[in-house]
Amino acid sequence: MKDKLKMLIVSEEEVIADQLHRVLSEEGQMEIVSYKELKGEFDRLSPDLVFVVQTEDESSCVDAIEYIHQENPMAMVIFIAGSQNFQLLRLVTRAGATDFFVFPDEWTLFNGRLESILHTATERKSQYEETAATQQTFKRGRGQVISFYSGKGGSGRTLISSTFAQTLKFESTAQVLLIDLNLQYGGVETFLSIESNRSIADLLPVLDELNESHIRNVSEREPFSKLEVLLSPRDAEVAESLNDQFISKLIRTCRRSYDFVLIDLPVIMNEQTLTALEESDKIFYVLNLDTPSISMLKQVELLFARLGLDMKERVQLVFNEVGRENEIKPNDVKDVLQYPTAVQLKRDIKGVQSFVNKSEPLRKEADEKKIIPFAKNIRKWVSGMIE
Ligand SMILES: Nc1ncnc2c1ncn2[C@@H]1O[C@H](COP(=O)(O)OP(=O)(O)O)[C@@H](O)[C@H]1O
Ligand SMILES: [Mg+2]
Structure with a gap:
């Protein structure tokens, strides 16, 4: 007891x-x-x-x-x-x-x-x-907001952000919250195997007095890591009712209550995505090593500039699906891209596929011995960040 x-x-x-x-x-x-x-x-x-x-x-x-x-x-x-x-x-x-x-x-x-x-x-x-007792403790007050973005769909944002969030929760004592801002379609719930009708949209009626307990009441817990997750309403009409004010109030309130607020973003650049990017301390841009992905990043850079967003200080590249088969190597593009590299993640189809198809999260417990290469990559990245 x-x-x-x-x-x-x-x-x-x-x-x-x-x-x-x-x-x-x-x-x-x-x-x-x-x-x-x-x-x-x-x-x-x-x-x-x-x-x-x-x-x-x-x-x-x-x-x-x-x-x-x-x-x-x-x-x-x-x-x-x-x-x-x-x-x-x-x-x-x-x-x-x-x-x-x-x-x-x-x-x-x-x-x-x-x-x-x-x-x-x-x-x-x-x-x-x-x-x-076992790990370092974090000071609360002003948590870090980190967004996972890409101008191209299917680049791995949702897989990476959910595994990153789970890993951070397992490997530290930090209070971690994952927010799914793919407001129309969601996605995080499938990767983390969470079934629920609760969503971010439930916070709309209490927006004016939004506080930590509202967020804790609406969030779901990923069963293995107990990571807290704010799910998407997965409804286009509801999504539209969540304006930029809502998004910024939401992120600011979360920042006050959690050490890390991780945001999975959709490709679409609208007021909601833009607000989330503006509120972020760090943006992990997920990039695949092929010409369409690289030219898309160039387009996104132009768009950021047109919107007056100063992203240079905040964006870091996450090279995803790096493998021997790739014609283009990270080193080939480093010089043409203006952002620093955060990490290189392996293409790990064998490992990732079976989890994704079973709709199972990649991590089950802290200090796991047998984890797939992709999850290992993420663990090393996360450990480096919290040291
Ligand atoms: N490094 C990787 N190795 C193997 N499969 C991957 C890798 N990264 C992403 N995938 C797979 O690619 C698909 C798209 O990933 P997802 O995270 O949904 O992309 P996004 O959120 O950017 O649209 C998923 O089925 C995912 O499992
Ligand atoms: Mg996604």
Whole structure:
């Protein structure tokens, strides 16, 4: 049996503290402290779930949340406000609060959501315990956004991004999220064998208050690595309703909650793809070694320039399906292309094919001995990146 959830209420308001205490005391260990006591007590109590109840001095609320988030980024913080104050709610969200409720108006809503809050907190707790001991830990706050793009279909973006994401999850303690922005057709779900009707589009109704728990509620977990995945709606009409504002808000919120946000992009250059590229810290351009692929990259370069996107600093080339049969070698094109090379991935038809056809992810566990050459390539690449 795992330890019970440790909860903390930070409050100057006795009535609200008691009210919270009543509904929560069954769920685990529970303590109440004042704002003043927080810094002295936090380390000792090391809570998994913290309820910060608003005081008159708004800046102490923000400070308290920032402090908690800094001390233990895995602790889940719920802010209890006294009134609808968008400015303050925005500030506390930025400081690291996962969710907020306005009391007493949203008491019923809070009760309805409580189970899911407790569930998320428990999951984060066990995830942290599983990995913290053995591997390095990551600081949260500003995660890296990495997109996988290509101007040509079938170049390997989806296979590479999903295997990269799985590998990163297996080989580190990082919080990793994979987003499928192939909004019309999807694809990631087939490679990772995830069946679900949930999708990114479920976040549309909560866009204005979008936060980490919304994302964790809508994401699916890849069963082997427990990688979190935001699936595509796979519906052209729904896809159209997700505008550039939605995409940028989504990516920014994810960046605040995960160490790595990996995005599988479609070929089509529309406002959604463009926004994702703009929000990315790094773009892995997947390139096959044939003339059509190379001339397509040249076209994409021109398009980026026309759109005023400065990609030089961000794009790295991922040579895919590299093999002896290829007439063109990576070295032949390095000089004509203006981007640095991130990695060369082997053509591994024998290895990849059987997984893809069975709709099985390439990786099953950490430190796997027997993995196919392509997955080995990816593992070496990922290890090099997180060192
Ligand atoms: N290095 C590789 N070795 C063998 N097969 C590959 C390799 N890269 C991609 N493939 C195969 O090529 C096909 C297209 O890949 P996919 O990831 O769907 O491309 P994209 O997302 O760019 O359209 C898939 O069936 C995939 O398994
Ligand atoms: Mg694809």
